Amino acid sequence: MKSKGSEVMFLAWNEIKNNKLRFTLVIGVLVLISYLVFFLSGLANGLEQLNREAVDKWEADGIILTEESDLRLQQSILSKDDFDGNGVDEYTELSQLSAIASNEDKKENVFIFAIDPDSFIMPNVTEGNTFVNEGEVIADDTLKEDGFEIGDEISLSSTDETLEIAGFTDKARFNAAPVLFTDRDTLETLQYGETAEGDNNTVNAFVIRADSLDNVEVDEALQVIDTETFIENLPGYTEQNLTLTLMIYFLFIISAVVLAIFLYVLTIQKISIFGVMKAQGISSGYLAGSVVAQTFLLSLAGVMIGLALAVITGLFLPAAVPVAFNYIEMLIYGIILIAVSVIGALISVQTIVRIDPLKAIGG
Amino acid sequence: MAILELKKVQKTFGTGRTKVEAMKETDFEAEKGELIAVIGPSGSGKSTFLTIAGGLQTPTDGEVMINGTALMDLKEKKRAALRLKEVGFVLQASNLVPYLNVGQQMQLLDKVKKGNLQKEEAKELYQSLGIDHLIRNFPKDLSGGEKQRVAIAKALYTNPSIILADEPTASLDSDRAFEVMNMLKEITKEKQTATIVVTHDTRLIDDCDKVYKITDGKMELQESVHDTL
Numbered sequence: 175m176k177s178k179g180s181e182v183m184f185l186a187w188n189e190i191k192n193n194k195l196r197f198t199l200v201i202g203v204l205v206l207i208s209y210l211v212f213f214l215s216g217l218a219n220g221l222e223q224l225n226r227e228a229v230d231k232w233e234a235d236g237i238i239l240t241e242e243s244d245l246r247l248q249q250s251i252l253s254k255d256d257f258d259g260n261g262v263d264e265y266t267e268l269s270q271l272s273a274i275a276s277n278e279d280k281k282e283n284v285f286i287f288a289i290d291p292d293s294f295i296m297p298n299v300t301e302g303n304t305f306v307n308e309g310e311v312i313a314d315d316t317l318k319e320d321g322f323e324i325g326d327e328i329s330l331s332s333t334d335e336t337l338e339i340a341g342f343t344d345k346a347r348f349n350a351a352p353v354l355f356t357d358r359d360t361l362e363t364l365q366y367g368e369t370a371e372g373d374n375n376t377v378n379a380f381v382i383r384a385d386s387l388d389n390v391e392v393d394e395a396l397q398v399i400d401t402e403t404f405i406e407n408l409p410g411y412t413e414q415n416l417t418l419t420l421m422i423y424f425l426f427i428i429s430a431v432v433l434a435i436f437l438y439v440l441t442i443q444k445i446s447i448f449g450v451m452k453a454q455g456i457s458s459g460y461l462a463g464s465v466v467a468q469t470f471l472l473s474l475a476g477v478m479i480g481l482a483l484a485v486i487t488g489l490f491l492p493a494a495v496p497v498a499f500n501y502i503e504m505l506i507y508g509i510i511l512i513a514v515s516v517i518g519a520l521i522s523v524q525t526i527v528r529i530d531p532l533k534a535i536g537g
Numbered sequence: 538m539a540i541l542e543l544k545k546v547q548k549t550f551g552t553g554r555t556k557v558e559a560m561k562e563t564d565f566e567a568e569k570g571e572l573i574a575v576i577g578p579s580g581s582g583k584s585t586f587l588t589i590a591g592g593l594q595t596p597t598d599g600e601v602m603i604n605g606t607a608l609m610d611l612k613e614k615k616r617a618a619l620r621l622k623e624v625g626f627v628l629q630a631s632n633l634v635p636y637l638n639v640g641q642q643m644q645l646l647d648k649v650k651k652g653n654l655q656k657e658e659a660k661e662l663y664q665s666l667g668i669d670h671l672i673r674n675f676p677k678d679l680s681g682g683e684k685q686r687v688a689i690a691k692a693l694y695t696n697p698s699i700i701l702a703d704e705p706t707a708s709l710d711s712d713r714a715f716e717v718m719n720m721l722k723e724i725t726k727e728k729q730t731a732t733i734v735v736t737h738d739t740r741l742i743d744d745c746d747k748v749y750k751i752t753d754g755k756m757e758l759q760e761s762v763h764d765t766l
Contacts, residue, residue: 181648181649182648184641184644184645184648185634185637185645185648188636188637188641189636191636192635192636192637192675193636447634447635450628450632451634452617453591453593453620453626453628453632454620454621454626454632455617455618455619455620455621455622455624455649455650456617456621456645456649457614457617457618457649460648460649531593532588532593532594
């Protein structure tokens with residue numbers, strides 16, 4: 175037995191087939207809107223990764239910063255002795271410095287993270303070697319695309335000291351800048367010069383792995399925050415995400431309104447034929463179902479073409495454009511687009527229910 | 538038992554000084570196999586009668602019965618279902634869906650109602666109406682006469698017990714108009730439907746079993762068809 179869906183699809187599909195130009199225009203508008211939604215979601219995702227991938231790679235549960243730091247890594251200055259590992263499974267110190275790195279040809283804003291090479295935040299080496307001698311670093315591989323190579327001597331804006339790229343790692347950008355990983359001695363030399371050698375105890379944070387952050391015991395001048403909160407407080411991160419998310423949500427509304435207007439106009443044009451069908455006894459429910467089925471078909475086509483176009487565009491974009499598609503998220507946005515389009519069709523459904531067959535047949 | 542029965546039906550619009558009596562107290566009966574003409578000049582109340590008989594509007598007073606079911610006791614949804622089951626409309630303007638071809642017009646009826654004509658029966662109907670070669674044509678490709686014949690086929694496709702035809706020959710030349718009336722007569726006798734044709738063209742009523750005349754909303758059964766001529 176045929177389903178009710180296929181029955182209402184009959185009228186919807188035949189109308190589309192016989193009014194190709196009209197419905198191609200409707201689908202075209204939906205393609206453009208869904209393309210923009212998918213592209214923006216890819217951009218939001220790419221920019222998100224640009225900010226957080228180095229932190230995500232730690233697979234840490236939380237981070238310890240000073241209370242005064244306002245959750246900013248750069249502003250948190252604490253002593254190695256301020257935390258003794260109470261309540262955590264693992265912890266390690268993290269010190270950082272931001273600088274402009276140059277290899278004579280190119281200049282790039284970078285973060286330098288000083289880490290313990292035996293700790294869990296030590297990155298994998300995808301090319302070259304790890305840092306062994308003082309002055310050696312592992313660099314994020316996006317620097318390669320900017321012309322940096324293994325063995326390059328890097329000068330920094332804030333010091334006369336130089337660094338050398340020993341190897342590259344992947345997915346290691348923090349707050350939209352590539353990260354150079356090195357050891358604490360190298361960082362201290364960069365910060366205080368060769369003469370300051372000795373026992374400098376200051377670090378910027380402790381990165382921790384713990385079953386529950388509530389059980390982590392810290393001095394009252396310190397605070398334990400989960401990794402997500404730390405990322406959300408990166409400068410510009412939340413503002414940027416909210417802006418793009420808001421644009422996507424507006425596009426959902428625009429999509430619903432545009433399709434609602436299109437369908438309403440089409441429904442108004444069909445009032446007399448709908449009236450005749452109602453006079454013959456065809457129920458409002460069937461006609462309304464047909465409009466909803468038609469909206470579903472149109473929005474499904476528009477979303478699928480928009481999705482394909484967005485993915486194809488992504489393949490040809492230069493690396494400098496931070497677009498990264500999250501296919502699950504795109505699928506969800508696609509479903510939302512179809513759902514809001516169907517909701518937009520409800521205005522037409524209301525019109526159909528109100529059609530008086532008597533007026534439509536001129537009685 | 539009459540298939541269609543109107544008992545003391547009246548229809549008025551407005552109240553007080555603006556009150557208009559579109560249909561004065563009327564009794565009407567249609568039996569199986571009867572071809573009935575309702576004639577009258579423009580604005581006399583013919584369409585009001587037809588839409589009340591088909592359950593498209595409710596009378597101010599009185600009762601409309603289709604196959605023993607009082608229409609006024611039913612809610613709109615059930616009235617629509619009864620219309621689909623029992624009544625076939627042939628309207629003045631084409632009642633064809635513009636984006637469905639002739640075959641699909643009938644398929645649409647299969648989607649919304651069971652118990653329609655079987656494939657062979659439908660084929661016979663198309664042949665008898667001379668539209669069997671038009672099955673794949675869309676309404677825009679049909680002439681006025683062809684459209685009207687398809688509309689008749691559509692009205693008959695659901696096996697209705699009543700056919701209500703509103704000026705079915707209005708858009709046709711004389712030859713075509715007589716042809717359509719003959720067709721309706723044949724179908725009425727063959728399918729034993731009650732066919733009510735509303736028309737202002739008195740030339741077409743020769744073969745009708747009964748003729749009602751409407752003047753200013755007052756409907757009267759004529760003693761003989763020839764009384765009206």
